[in-house]
Amino acid sequence: MFWVVLSTAAWAQQTVCSPEVGICDHLTIQEALLTAEPSVPIEFVLLEGSYVEDGMIVAGGRQITLRAQGAVTVRAATDPSTFVVLDDSSLSLEGVTLSANDGRAARVSGGQLVLQSVVVFTLGVVGEGAGVLITDGVLQIRDSLFLDSVAASGGGHISATDSVLTIERTQFLGGTASRGGALELTAARVGGATLSDVRFQDNLAIQSGGAIYVEGLVALQIQGGSFQGNFAQQGGALTVGPGEAQVGLEGVIFEGNESNDSGGAIAILDSVVQVIGGSLIENIAGEQGGAVYVGTSGGLELKRALLCANEADRGGAVRSEGSELQRWSNNRVVDNEAIQSGGSDRARGGDPRGLPQQLPRQPGPAGLSGADRVRRGVAPQPPGATARGGGAQGRWIGGVLGEPQPDLAQRPGRRRGASGLSLRRSPARRLPAWCWVWGDR
Incomplete structure (x- = not known):
C-alpha cells in the first residue's frame, strides 16, 4: 500500500455549515463528501457548530480533508461508525472533536485516516476499537487526545x-x-x-x-x-x-501500573522485547514480576534502565521463566520488594542466598552484567535480594545489596490483603529519593 502526500496549498477548498450559520458551499458533511471527485484532493472547511449526520463514507479513491474553523463536533446520528474510510481512499481530520453514541468514531478498511489535533471520545460499548477500528489500512495521529472509550x-x-x-x-x-x-x-x-x-x-x-x-x-x-x-x-x-512480534522501547517511563497477576508494567509471553533507557517505577504485580514478567517463550534485553520501588509476590522487579535471550547491562535496580522471593530479580533455579557472586558462563534464564547496580532488593524469604540460575550473559550479580527485612508488612504504605499483597498503594508511601538520583545518571 503506497500513499502520496500532496501539499494542501494546491487543493480546492469549500465550506460546510448548518443552515442557520449562513451561506456556504454545503449544508451537510455527507453532501460535501458525495460531491468530491475520485482521486482529486479537496479540503472542506467545517464552520463552527455541531454536525450530527449519517452516511459519512469516504470511498472510491477520494482524498478528503475536513478542517475545523472554530469549535466543531461531529458524530453519527444512528450509524455504527461516524466515519467510514474504504477502498484506498483517504480522510484527514484537523481540529475536530469526533464522537459517537453506542458506536465507534471511525472505521477504516483498506484506506488511510489522518488525525491532526483531534479529540476522540465515545459513549456506550462496541465490540472492538471504540475509537478507531482499522484493517489493512494506514493510521496517522498527531497532537490528539483519546478519552474514555469502551x-x-x-x-x-x-x-x-x-x-x-x-x-x-x-x-x-x-x-x-x-x-x-x-x-x-x-x-x-x-x-x-x-x-x-x-x-x-x-x-x-x-x-x-x-x-x-x-x-x-x-x-x-x-x-x-x-x-x-x-x-x-x-x-x-x-x-x-x-506470535513473532518485534518490540523495542527506548526512553519510556512506566510508573504506577498494576496487574492482578504478572507483569505490573510489562508481560512478555512470546518474542524478545528490547528496553533501552527509561524507567520502571512503583509498578505492582499481585503475583510475579513487579515491573516485568517474562514467560517461558519470551525474552528480555534490558539496557541502561532504572527499576525502582516495584513490588510483587515473586520477583519485585523482574520475574523470568523464559528460555529465550535474557540480557541485562548498565541498569539501576533499586529498592524493589517481593513478599516471597527475589526482591530485585527472580529466575528459576536461583541462588538461595541472594548475595553478590561470581557466576559460571553457562546457559541460564537470566543475566545481569557487571555494570548493573543492585541496591536494597528486599525479600523476607529465600532466595533473597536477587535470585537466578546460570549466567547467560552476566558474570556478576553485584552492586550494593541491603539486608533482608522480614517485617515487610510494617513498612510505610504497605497494606497486605488475603493474598499477601494489596495492589492499591497507600498515599503514605514515599518514593525513595535515590530513584530519581540514580535515574538521572
Whole structure:
C-alpha cells in the first residue's frame, strides 16, 4: 500500500455549515463528501457548530480533508461508525472533536485516516476499537487526545489488524477493553506501529495489556512517552502475546501500573522485547514480576534502565521463566520488594542466598552484567535480594545489596490483603529519593 502526500496549498477548498450559520458551499458533511471527485484532493472547511449526520463514507479513491474553523463536533446520528474510510481512499481530520453514541468514531478498511489535533471520545460499548477500528489500512495521529472509550473485545481506543500506525504527541486516557485498554495491535501478515512521545494513563484491560496488547507479526517501536496508572490482569501497561512480534522501547517511563497477576508494567509471553533507557517505577504485580514478567517463550534485553520501588509476590522487579535471550547491562535496580522471593530479580533455579557472586558462563534464564547496580532488593524469604540460575550473559550479580527485612508488612504504605499483597498503594508511601538520583545518571 503506497500513499502520496500532496501539499494542501494546491487543493480546492469549500465550506460546510448548518443552515442557520449562513451561506456556504454545503449544508451537510455527507453532501460535501458525495460531491468530491475520485482521486482529486479537496479540503472542506467545517464552520463552527455541531454536525450530527449519517452516511459519512469516504470511498472510491477520494482524498478528503475536513478542517475545523472554530469549535466543531461531529458524530453519527444512528450509524455504527461516524466515519467510514474504504477502498484506498483517504480522510484527514484537523481540529475536530469526533464522537459517537453506542458506536465507534471511525472505521477504516483498506484506506488511510489522518488525525491532526483531534479529540476522540465515545459513549456506550462496541465490540472492538471504540475509537478507531482499522484493517489493512494506514493510521496517522498527531497532537490528539483519546478519552474514555469502551470496547467489549479489544482496543478500547484503537483496534488495528494488519495495519501501519504512526502516532506522535498524543494522549490515550481512560480506555477500557478486554485486551488492550487503549490499543490492540494484531497482524497475521504484516503490521507495525511507531509511537513517539505518547502518553497512556488510566487505561484498563480485563485480561491483558492495560494500555497496549500486541499479538502476531507486529513491529512495535515506542520512543519516549509514558505509561502511568494503567491496570490489567496481566501486563499492567503492555502485554506481548503469542506470535513473532518485534518490540523495542527506548526512553519510556512506566510508573504506577498494576496487574492482578504478572507483569505490573510489562508481560512478555512470546518474542524478545528490547528496553533501552527509561524507567520502571512503583509498578505492582499481585503475583510475579513487579515491573516485568517474562514467560517461558519470551525474552528480555534490558539496557541502561532504572527499576525502582516495584513490588510483587515473586520477583519485585523482574520475574523470568523464559528460555529465550535474557540480557541485562548498565541498569539501576533499586529498592524493589517481593513478599516471597527475589526482591530485585527472580529466575528459576536461583541462588538461595541472594548475595553478590561470581557466576559460571553457562546457559541460564537470566543475566545481569557487571555494570548493573543492585541496591536494597528486599525479600523476607529465600532466595533473597536477587535470585537466578546460570549466567547467560552476566558474570556478576553485584552492586550494593541491603539486608533482608522480614517485617515487610510494617513498612510505610504497605497494606497486605488475603493474598499477601494489596495492589492499591497507600498515599503514605514515599518514593525513595535515590530513584530519581540514580535515574538521572
